[in-house]
Amino acid sequence: MLLVLSEEHKEHLGFLSEVDSAVVGEFGRIAVEFLKKGSNPKIYEGAARKLDVSSERVQHGVEGLMYLLTESSKLTISEVDFQDSVLVLGFSEELNALLLQLYLENRKEVRQILSILAPSLPHYHNLEWRLDVQLASRALRHQVKPTVTLKLHLEDGAKRSARVLQTDPATLQHLIDELERALAELKSSHCRRILRNIK
Structure with missing residues (x-):
């Protein structure tokens, strides 16, 4: 099953191609932390100063990555489907491999977080x-x-x-x-x- 991304999400994720792979890895860690504890604007501002971009742009990049990880984990899509889903973003092979690695490392934890956040219905x-x-x-x-x-x-x-x-x-x-x-x-x-x- 392929993940369908809107144009807005593609635009937000497009920021990842402009930064170093170490920064993308850090954004992945921040995205998982935000799922656990909620968003923290100070982290966006600190990263924006280091990267010399607006904090809104950093926020959109992290939120786009968070969406990619949560939707992929929620649907438990396979490695091949994940690679095919991010292929439409036009990233380099290195960045696609890094995103796949982030997904594989964090999908169990993201699913656990999502199950905790799910409302308990009678x-x-x-x-x-x-x-x-x-x-x-x-x-x-x-x-x-x-x-x-x-x-x-x-x-x-x-x-x-x-x-x-x-x-x-x-x-x-x-x-x-x-x-x-x-x-x-x-x-x-x-x-x-x-x-x-x-x-």
């Missing part, structure tokens, strides 16, 4: 339901008004919570149909190919 634990039907009333003698009440139990680590939802059978049937359509789509060959590349 997930399904149990479901209780009840069907209520009002058969008649004095005001409306012949109208049937069924409602379905659902109590959805969610788990978030050791913490459990419950959500109560109420709907009519027609809306519930529509929701079931949409979920079944989504599950059928998940079994399609196109979707399986995408899932294979994500994992």
Whole structure:
């Protein structure tokens, strides 16, 4: 799977071809540090003074490298796909090899950082339901008004919570149909190919 870079990212990464390979290696180290601890403008300013360029240009270069490393690590693309992805940048073979080395050395650590930064979402634990039907009333003698009440139990680590939802059978049937359509789509060959590349 190839990594698709926007024109803006290509422009930001283009700065790497103007600096020494040791500087690119240092930018890679800074990018991984920023993933762990967050951005630090003082580092951009110090590097900009040494390289005699604007701090914004250094920031864009580091952020472009950070994007390249995170997206490649997130998709766990192979060495060949990574090389093909950076080939469109028009870098020298030496710089392409250096970027590949940075990716291979840091991909496990970047994936660990991304898994820590991923939000923890509650997930399904149990479901209780009840069907209520009002058969008649004095005001409306012949109208049937069924409602379905659902109590959805969610788990978030050791913490459990419950959500109560109420709907009519027609809306519930529509929701079931949409979920079944989504599950059928998940079994399609196109979707399986995408899932294979994500994992």
